[in-house]
Amino acid sequence: MIKFHPTDTDLVGFVEGSLVPAKSLLISAHLDLCDECAEKATAFTENLALQAIKPSSRKNYLDSSLVNMCESIMELPAATQHINADGFVKQTLSVDGRDFILPEALSRFSNRIGEWSHLLGKLWQAPVEIGGGHLAQFIYMEKDGGVPEHTHKGSELTLVIDGKFADGNEEYDSGDFISLDSTHTHTPVAVGDEGCLVFSIIDQPLYFTTGWARLINPLSHLYFRANS
Amino acid sequence: MLIGIPLDKQRNDTCKPKECAAEMSAYLNTVAVKRCKLSFSKVFSYFAPRLRSYALKQMGNEALAMELVQDTMSNVWQKAHLFNAEKGSPSTWIFTIARNIRFDMLRKLQNRKEDVCSDDLWPILCEQTADTKTAPLDEQITLEQVGHYFEELPLKQKKVIEAIYIDGKSQQEVADELEIPLGTVKSRTRLALQRLKDMLREHD
Numbered sequence: 001m002i003k004f005h006p007t008d009t010d011l012v013g014f015v016e017g018s019l020v021p022a023k024s025l026l027i028s029a030h031l032d033l034c035d036e037c038a039e040k041a042t043a044f045t046e047n048l049a050l051q052a053i054k055p056s057s058r059k060n061y062l063d064s065s066l067v068n069m070c071e072s073i074m075e076l077p078a079a080t081q082h083i084n085a086d087g088f089v090k091q092t093l094s095v096d097g098r099d100f101i102l103p104e105a106l107s108r109f110s111n112r113i114g115e116w117s118h119l120l121g122k123l124w125q126a127p128v129e130i131g132g133g134h135l136a137q138f139i140y141m142e143k144d145g146g147v148p149e150h151t152h153k154g155s156e157l158t159l160v161i162d163g164k165f166a167d168g169n170e171e172y173d174s175g176d177f178i179s180l181d182s183t184h185t186h187t188p189v190a191v192g193d194e195g196c197l198v199f200s201i202i203d204q205p206l207y208f209t210t211g212w213a214r215l216i217n218p219l220s221h222l223y224f225r226a227n228s
Numbered sequence: 229m230l231i232g233i234p235l236d237k238q239r240n241d242t243c244k245p246k247e248c249a250a251e252m253s254a255y256l257n258t259v260a261v262k263r264c265k266l267s268f269s270k271v272f273s274y275f276a277p278r279l280r281s282y283a284l285k286q287m288g289n290e291a292l293a294m295e296l297v298q299d300t301m302s303n304v305w306q307k308a309h310l311f312n313a314e315k316g317s318p319s320t321w322i323f324t325i326a327r328n329i330r331f332d333m334l335r336k337l338q339n340r341k342e343d344v345c346s347d348d349l350w351p352i353l354c355e356q357t358a359d360t361k362t363a364p365l366d367e368q369i370t371l372e373q374v375g376h377y378f379e380e381l382p383l384k385q386k387k388v389i390e391a392i393y394i395d396g397k398s399q400q401e402v403a404d405e406l407e408i409p410l411g412t413v414k415s416r417t418r419l420a421l422q423r424l425k426d427m428l429r430e431h432d
Contacts, residue, residue: 014349017331021344028349046316049323052282053275055245062273066280069298070272074265076411079306108348132342 002034002175008044011037015045022134022201025105026157026177029199032103033159033175093197095124095140100162100197113138121145122190128199135202141165146189154203156180163196165189245317248274252318253311260308268305275322276301286330295410296333300326302411307353324352336398377427385420388413 006014006027013019014027031038062070091110092099102110112129119125122145128136138161141147146165158178165172167186172178180186190196252274258267276297283293303325304311311321328346335345347353378386391402399417403410 015327017327017334017346017349021335021340021342021349024349025344042316045324046320048327049317049320050245052323052326053278053319054281055248055319061277065294066272066276066297069294069301070269070276073272073298073302073305074268076302076306078263079309104351105348108351112343130343132340132344134342 001173002036002177004170004172004176004178005034005037006030006177006179008040011041012044012048015041016048021132022130022136022203023157025109025130025136026159026199026201028105029103029159030175030177032105034177093126093138095126095138095197096142096195098195102161103159106161106199116140122195123147130201133203136199137201138197138199140195140197141188141190142195143190143193145195146187149185149187151185152180152182152202154181156184156200156202158198158200161197161199163190163194164192165196165198166191245319249313249317249319253313256304256308256311256318257313259305260311268308271304271318272301275304275318279322279326282326283330287333292333296326296329299329303329303353310353321352324350328352336400377424380427381420381423385416385423388416389420392417 010019010023010027014024017024019027027037031041090104091102091107093102093110093113094100095116106128109128109130114127114129116124116126122142124140124142126138126140128138130136139147141163149168156179158172158180160172160174160176160178162174164174165188167188169184169186171191188198252271255264255267255271258264259271279297279300280293283296284290287293287296300322304322311318315321328350331346331349334340335342378389381389387406388402391397391405392399397405399413400410403413406413
């Protein structure tokens with residue numbers, strides 16, 4: 001049961017395209033898991049579309065520059081690919097002998113996921129190349145495993161992909177969207193019978209990515225040090 | 229001039245959203261199925277001026293606003309087959325296309341370093357990711373391999389890729405520099421990336 005959602009303001013910002021990309025990515029992934037927020041986002045989009053493209057607007061006419069534009073556009077060939085837009089395959093991520101199905105938004109990044117590395121104890125981390133000085137990563141806590149107590153210099157956004165974890169303040173379940181900042185101190189630990197996979201983004205400086213890494217895969221691995 | 233196609237220049241069309249949606253949906257379908265220019269010009273006449281007002285407010289600059297309108301309406305013309313009336317109205321669909329293009333334009337303008345583009349967030353026009361046959365690229369591809377395949381690209385594509393990915397220039401800058409239309413830069417980039425991906429997959 002999903003208990004933690006983005007705020008309505010965040011959802012409007014997301015559909016408007018005005019939120020920072022990192023937060024937008026997390027919200028996009030949350031919407032893949034949360035029907036309630038997905039419905040809200042659809043409604044917000046329809047409202048924004050009505051405001052942006054006003055049906056009642058009376059001063060709309062085509063001047064010569066628009067007429068020319070229309071003509072030049074119709075010279076363009078149709079897009080040749082006709083692929084069923086619903087045929088998208090969700091990617092899986094393997095860790096701890098299990099295959100986790102990724103939300104669609106994160107599946108699109110599946111070729112930018114680095115190798116799993118063992119951080120400490122029962123904690124694993126795999127970086128995801130998103131650039132922009134953000135540290136994006138999958139974190140896997142084995143059963144009863146967790147992250148040592150820490151706070152955040154900037155913001156930490158987390159989406160629970162599979163499993164449950166508790167952090168001393170709350171208990172989070174699959175699909176929960178968690179937004180924390182420097183005012184929060186917490187100690188996440190996987191709870192329940194299985195481990196817990198989360199995706200998180202922290203806005204602390206990283207190595208800049210090279211052009212080639214953007215082009216293809218994570219060519220450089222990003223290392224994360226747990227603030228123990 | 230448009231041959232035999234009257235563009236409704238002075239049409240002050242205000243219609244009720246629902247009727248309008250049905251009318252525009254029908255036109256979009258005709259564009260998708262028959263590449264009907266008359267239908268497209270109807271869609272264009274309704275949406276382009278409205279999009280321009282929106283774009284002017286958003287971009288605060290006539291040239292950028294026109295670029296936004298052009299890119300949006302080009303997508304409508306070329307990808308009308310992706311419109312699905314069951315999923316939403318034509319206004320909503322076209323708005324989301326414009327929103328995506330605006331997002332990517334601002335991303336370039338503000339020189340944001342994130343590798344998160346509009347297709348990642350809202351894959352409304354994303355045909356590549358919808359391709360079920362596309363396997364994820366092998367994660368062990370080395371820089372040398374990429375460099376090697378890069379050398380095999382046609383010269384024109386190589387120039388564009390080099391300028392964008394190595395020199396970090398915007399597509400507009402590349403277009404200005406090479407004195408070619410922005411659309412050409414975009415298509416060369418897309419073709420080159422596709423070609424690189426294909427080569428990487430073949431030699432896997």
